[in-house]
Amino acid sequence: MESNPTPVAISASTKPSGLQAILDAAARIAPHAQVTPVLHASSLDALAGCELHFKCENLQRMGAFKFRGACNAVFSLSESDAARGVVTQSSGNHGAALALAARLRGIAAQVVVPDNASTVKRAAIERYGARIVNCAPNMAARDAATAALLERTGAELVHPFADPRVIAGQGTVALELLRQCGTLDALVAPVGGGGLMSGCAIAARALSPHMKLWGAEPSAACDAHDSLQAGRLITDRTPQTICDGLRGHLAPITFGILRSHLDGILLADEDEIIAAMRLIWERLKIVVEPSAAVGLAVVLRERERFAGQCVGIVLSGGNMDISSL
Amino acid sequence: MESNPTPVAISASTKPSGLQAILDAAARIAPHAQVTPVLHASSLDALAGCELHFKCENLQRMGAFKFRGACNAVFSLSESDAARGVVTQSSGNHGAALALAARLRGIAAQVVVPDNASTVKRAAIERYGARIVNCAPNMAARDAATAALLERTGAELVHPFADPRVIAGQGTVALELLRQCGTLDALVAPVGGGGLMSGCAIAARALSPHMKLWGAEPSAACDAHDSLQAGRLITDRTPQTICDGLRGHLAPITFGILRSHLDGILLADEDEIIAAMRLIWERLKIVVEPSAAVGLAVVLRERERFAGQCVGIVLSGGNMDISSL
Numbered sequence: 001m002e003s004n005p006t007p008v009a010i011s012a013s014t015k016p017s018g019l020q021a022i023l024d025a026a027a028r029i030a031p032h033a034q035v036t037p038v039l040h041a042s043s044l045d046a047l048a049g050c051e052l053h054f055k056c057e058n059l060q061r062m063g064a065f066k067f068r069g070a071c072n073a074v075f076s077l078s079e080s081d082a083a084r085g086v087v088t089q090s091s092g093n094h095g096a097a098l099a100l101a102a103r104l105r106g107i108a109a110q111v112v113v114p115d116n117a118s119t120v121k122r123a124a125i126e127r128y129g130a131r132i133v134n135c136a137p138n139m140a141a142r143d144a145a146t147a148a149l150l151e152r153t154g155a156e157l158v159h160p161f162a163d164p165r166v167i168a169g170q171g172t173v174a175l176e177l178l179r180q181c182g183t184l185d186a187l188v189a190p191v192g193g194g195g196l197m198s199g200c201a202i203a204a205r206a207l208s209p210h211m212k213l214w215g216a217e218p219s220a221a222c223d224a225h226d227s228l229q230a231g232r233l234i235t236d237r238t239p240q241t242i243c244d245g246l247r248g249h250l251a252p253i254t255f256g257i258l259r260s261h262l263d264g265i266l267l268a269d270e271d272e273i274i275a276a277m278r279l280i281w282e283r284l285k286i287v288v289e290p291s292a293a294v295g296l297a298v299v300l301r302e303r304e305r306f307a308g309q310c311v312g313i314v315l316s317g318g319n320m321d322i323s324s325l
Numbered sequence: 326m327e328s329n330p331t332p333v334a335i336s337a338s339t340k341p342s343g344l345q346a347i348l349d350a351a352a353r354i355a356p357h358a359q360v361t362p363v364l365h366a367s368s369l370d371a372l373a374g375c376e377l378h379f380k381c382e383n384l385q386r387m388g389a390f391k392f393r394g395a396c397n398a399v400f401s402l403s404e405s406d407a408a409r410g411v412v413t414q415s416s417g418n419h420g421a422a423l424a425l426a427a428r429l430r431g432i433a434a435q436v437v438v439p440d441n442a443s444t445v446k447r448a449a450i451e452r453y454g455a456r457i458v459n460c461a462p463n464m465a466a467r468d469a470a471t472a473a474l475l476e477r478t479g480a481e482l483v484h485p486f487a488d489p490r491v492i493a494g495q496g497t498v499a500l501e502l503l504r505q506c507g508t509l510d511a512l513v514a515p516v517g518g519g520g521l522m523s524g525c526a527i528a529a530r531a532l533s534p535h536m537k538l539w540g541a542e543p544s545a546a547c548d549a550h551d552s553l554q555a556g557r558l559i560t561d562r563t564p565q566t567i568c569d570g571l572r573g574h575l576a577p578i579t580f581g582i583l584r585s586h587l588d589g590i591l592l593a594d595e596d597e598i599i600a601a602m603r604l605i606w607e608r609l610k611i612v613v614e615p616s617a618a619v620g621l622a623v624v625l626r627e628r629e630r631f632a633g634q635c636v637g638i639v640l641s642g643g644n645m646d647i648s649s650l
Binding site for chain 1: 362364383384388452603606607609610611612613643644647
């Protein structure tokens, strides 16, 4: 008997990759996540000289796209793995997202949080019922605390971005946006650890191969930009930027995906990011955190590049301390 | 031959009233207005002790429900009437709404604006292309300036709320909300001149007769509350409230509609309104102006009244000066 061709459906469901993993994630998170609206403002179009479609992940549950990835990871676990709970390290939205996803599945979550994390994000992690484990604000302390927790509890690590389940979940942002808007000329999303941009790039390349894919980074935290330029992963920086969600660096998995798929990473200065954030508040009437404004900031900075195009911009989250304004 | 029954469709289209006028308005404004999202936050439900559905008219075009009424009025005009342009008096959102609706129809708009109007709202009126006519900040000066304009131009007056076309347009808010949410136990909307609440009350009473209908007013501007209590229209107050959209008083037409349909008007103090506004910014991640927060403020103040209910709250607008925070 000749060897049969691999049964595609089965192999896709046992080890999904690429678009299939994102389609699976979309189905898995659908009972829990919001289909977020896409907003538009003609006054911003006039300012940018192109047509802007804002995917409002600040209106996602717990206020950021991070819920998609965390939810997909938590609901991917077998019953026996889930019973041992989940652990992560996060200074912000991913910690709260994992806490909420774990609560929805009825399992325990523990989050290693550096001492200098935003109080608003710390409060959200606690409000969603996770246990916080404090650590010093450096990578070594964070990794040590996480490793100790994993060893003691046997819980499952759900990394904020270096996890294919998380990346697939974040990819549902682009899947949804393309369903809502049809074809776009370009997609712009912020890059911190690269999970959001990686998932979106996989979905977008599969569904709309000719769309330009641009990451957006603060000039003050341009490690991903420089990594792609240099062709090697740069991880030895400690960036100072108002964008607390974009201070991390890429992991090997996200570096590889962005290197394969991105047209480039565009940069914006701190004052441009703050001005873009204010425009979003005033014209779209929604609250976004600084990290979420970097996409609009790069589009406004590079008007010629986007002139006349139809551009999707991912607004990644809205969790910030209002009184810090 | 016996007399035929009146052909309902024709009589309804020549002189629409009640629900039919609102259904007509919905069809008329559909090409121009947004279907605004309904947002929900479990943390706010927990705080209020009931299930809250927020109808986000801050995400309507030009940032407020006022666009619905102005758009319905402008697109109801015959070609010859439209050609003479439109006029209104407004210190805020209605002026901008009429300016935008007129621009969409390609006709002239002039807005009589008191000297003390918010700079943000004044700027919006100008940005949408209307001509501003300044007047002293009192009713007599406003009425005189408006009358002079009407006489000189022959333009059509589109009053901010004492106009059945405007009321019908605002009623599409409730129509849409009920389509989006199904049955609700109660609907809460702010009351200034009463156009929004009047339109919503007509739609809600027709579609969902058992739903409770509550107006919401600042304690510091409780003229509508007192008018309904006294059974006569009170118009001699000059209220001091942070809610710049709710400083006006009812007109005879809105007084009559609210008197027939409302279950009551609930009040909230200034500090309660500010706290509610902050909660909306933080938990729903959207920008609302103070006037829009009074609905949540009264629900949080009267927890027993709404306990366990499914409550729709209209967030009326989001036009404010961010730097005034």
